[in-house]
Amino acid sequence: MIKQYLEINPEIKEALADNKAVLALESTIISHGMPYPKNLETAKKVENIVRKNGAIPATIAILNGKLKVGLTADELHHLASANEVRKVSRRDLPIVIAKQLDGATTVAATMIAANLAGIKVFATGGVGGVHRGADKNFDISADLTELNQSNVAVVCAGIKSILDIGSTLEYLETLGVPVLGYQTKQFPAFYSRESGFEVEYEAKNPLEMAKILKTKWDLNLNGGVIIANPIPKAHEMEKKVIDAAIDLALNEANKNKIKGKDITPFLLSRITEITGEKSLNSNIQLVYNNAEVGAKIAVELSRL
Secondary structure (H helix, E strand, O other): HHHEEEEEOOHHHHHHHHOOOEEEOOHHHHOOOOOHHHHHHHHHHHHHHOOOOOOOOEEEEEEOOOEEEEEOOHHHHHHHHHHEOOOOOOOHHHHHHOOOOOOEEOOHHHHHHHHHHHOOOEEEEOOOOOOOOOEEEEEOOOHHHOOOOOOEEEEEEEEOOOOOOHHHHHHHHOOOOOOOOOOOOOOEEEEEEOOOOOOOOEEHHHHHHHHHHHHHOOOOOOOEEEOOOOHHHHHHHHHHHHHHHHHHHHHHHHHHHHHHHHHHHHHHHHHHHHOHHHHHHHHHHHHHHHHHHHHHHHHHHHHH
16 A cells, blocks of 8 residues: 555665665755755765765655655756755645655654655754744644654754754653764754753764664664764854854744744744854754764664
8 A cells, every 4th residue: 555655766675675774864954954056965965975884875755746765866856956845744744645746854754754664764964843932832843753653763963953952852751762862972952062951871883873773673662763963073153153043033033923844944044144154064064974874873773
């Protein structure tokens, strides 16, 4: 039944059958995170980094109503340059597929597709979370509840700093989602290496992280894992600079009544404008770093 909706690239299908390392990659960052052609250049480089580190990249998106796991060069170009690409989370999947539309998958939707395909590790930029003011507007990303359902580990640079990081970590604890620092005891804040919050557990290397993942799923403890991988020190932004940009962007969003799934793309776009593209460059570098670490973990997990 699922085969009529899911299309796995032959290279990915063969790799999974042979128990080779495959790393899932999302597509929202391509269609809604960066301008063209920067988004295409970044997507291609991310895939190259994954291959250089021993894994096969599986960028995930919806094209003409098909949930695609692993895009061709032409499909990647279409996704990066097309205007009518929906941002797709769990709730949007059946509608966008049934209507045969194009969609870029969020963390939640990418996890669903990766899980359906049998891919266990996924690298992204940052994960969604509890938005500031959620006590009034109940704005909580579906990424968090998906982490409670899909057996996929997510390598990220922490929670996006536009969010309420403390509340997000509390919510993840309630859901029983492990949050592990990769070579760090400090929980990262996307553009910055530290958020002011610590992680309870740290993994020193890809093998140690892979052993934890295998143990979790061997015990039938369903759901994902957050692997918090700080942005490289050379590319992190000064906290007071990024905090000031976030506050300004949030005030503009509130003034213009921007909310729901439009809020994150708006904030990231405005922060890029306010910081003179410094935040965009940091964003790109942390994605490269996550792709490298994710590939290494996927390789170790495939060996186990």
